[in-house]
Amino acid sequence: MRTIIEPFRIKMTEALPITTxxxxxxxxxxxxxxxxxxxxxxxxxxxxxxSGTGAMSDRQWAALMMGDESYAGSRSWRRFEKTIRNITGFKHIFPTHQGRAAERILAATRLKRGDIVPNNSHFDTTRANIEYVGATALDLPSPKAGDIHAETRFKGDIDLTALERVIARERKTIPFCMITATNNTGGGQPVSLGNIRAAKALLAKQGIPLVLDACRFAENAYFIKLWEEGYADHSLIDIAREMFSLCDGATMSAKKDGLANIGGFFACNDDRWAEDFRNLLILTEGFPTYGGLAGRDLEAIAVGLEEALxxxxxxxxxxxxxxxxxxxxxxxxxxxxxxxxxxxxxxxxxxxxxxxxxxxxxxxxxxxxxxxxxxxxxxxxxxxxxxxxxxxxxxxxxxxxxxxxxxxxxxxxxxxxxxxxxxxxxxxxxxxxxxxxxxxxxxxxxxxxxxxxxx
The missing domain is CATH 3.90.1150.10 (Aspartate Aminotransferase, domain 1)
Incomplete structure (x- = not known):
């Protein structure tokens, strides 16, 4: 059918304020x-x-009733962890109350004054958390992004030439690089897998980790399926897995492609990063198996991440x-x-x-x-x-x-x-x-x- 309908039925309504x-x-x-x-x-x-303003599905509301509010090691935490690991493949997973909490702890544990964090484009809270510790949030948008009215694909890419120059000049002051997918600051534009792969190759030569700002990873995966050669027949979860496999860590606001009203996470493979993150998480967010969230929130996010794909x-x-x-x-x-x-x-x-x-x-x-x-x-x-x-x-x-x-x-x-x-x-x-x-x-x-x- 040519008509694309909402793939859901409405079971409850909320009155809208009509004002003069x-x-x-x-x-x-x-x-x-x-x-x-x-x-x-x-x-x-x-x-x-x-962010956090969506409507949850019947499956998510049902999952809320399954929330295990145990302080440590709850069943809800295990479902949350299993779902995220199935999508991302990361070794270490930490829940946070929202995405900016993950950004704050990452910045506090990995950055110092004078450091530089390149990105295709940092969004507001990412930039603020980096700058708060005295580091520089450096935007390196693709030259394609310069013409905002052009119908050009993958305008969210990071500028690889500029990234290579920055690495050559500032290698010792770059603790990690980030890519935001989709690129919110640049107009919600997607990042291609080819661009992520090329950026990772440049960074890997100098041992610089790559962190994905993954709050809209599923939407980005759909653009890849539509636009990037060779991916039309791939499932969204397989595309997402490939995106995450090219990265060393990820911050996530589950209030976006987690389809939840609150929550987020940080994930990585590095044991030292994980230990530092865990210690500050306990101090500021909560025990590592709930990270400032109720068990019912962990349940809703686990379902929402799957529905987003x-x-x-x-x-x-x-x-x-x-x-x-x-x-x-x-x-x-x-x-x-x-x-x-x-x-x-x-x-x-x-x-x-x-x-x-x-x-x-x-x-x-x-x-x-x-x-x-x-x-x-x-x-x-x-x-x-x-x-x-x-x-x-x-x-x-x-x-x-x-x-x-x-x-x-x-x-x-x-x-x-x-x-x-x-x-x-x-x-x-x-x-x-x-x-x-x-x-x-x-x-x-x-x-x-x-x-x-x-x-």
């Missing part, structure tokens, strides 16, 4: 024009993030993203192309040509979408990835984007038709979107709590 523009204006002003500071009851369609699920999810992307393109709305695996990324600079980077066009666009229809997206531009010096001077980000992330198994086609209408209305009146300035910010991850003002 007057109400939204009041709420946005009270939230200092930062959509992170809005209450959920103020949002009609919430596309802020796909079901081809029909991925086919539907990618088709949903493509549905929104294609309809925005026909309306002339500039977006990152091709469509990513988990979100549509609007080119805020192209959407608001009257605003410069110092005007934070992504903030203007997110506020305009909220005011128009109660739709919440998130800025991925000079607020999230820019730099503010001690004298207040702002260094802009490479691009100004607004991400509309798709919670898994939550919204239907009519919801996205509503989003399209809201975007179309804002696009028609885009010249009215004002500039914004920051009036309050935190030293790290400022986008979460910053206060803005128009003008």
């Amino acid at each position: 523009r007057e109400n939204r204006e009041e709420r946005l002003k009270a939230a200092h024009y930062n959509v992170f500071l809005l209450d959920a009851e103020d949002i009609t369609i919430d596309l802020l993030t796909d 079901e081809e029909e699920y991925q086919r539907y999810r990618h088709a949903t993203v493509e549905y929104l992307a294609s309809r925005l393109i026909t309306r002339g709305v500039p977006i990152v192309r091709p469509a990513g695996g988990h979100a549509v990324f609007i080119d805020a600079a192209g959407f608001c040509p009257h605003l410069s980077a110092k005007d934070f066009p992504g903030v203007g666009l997110t506020t305009a979408l909220y005011l128009e229809g109660g739709v919440r997206g998130v800025e991925l531009g000079s607020v999230m990835f820019g730099r503010c010096a001690e004298d207040g001077t702002e260094t802009p980000a490479p691009r100004e984007l607004v991400r509309l992330a798709f919670p898994r198994r939550v919204y239907t086609q009519s919801h996205f038709d509503y989003v399209i209408e809201a975007i179309e209305n804002v696009f028609r009146e885009r010249a009215a979107i004002p500039p914004f300035r920051i009036v309050r910010q935190a030293p790290f991850l400022r986008h979460f709590t910053a206060h803005f003002a128009p003008g």
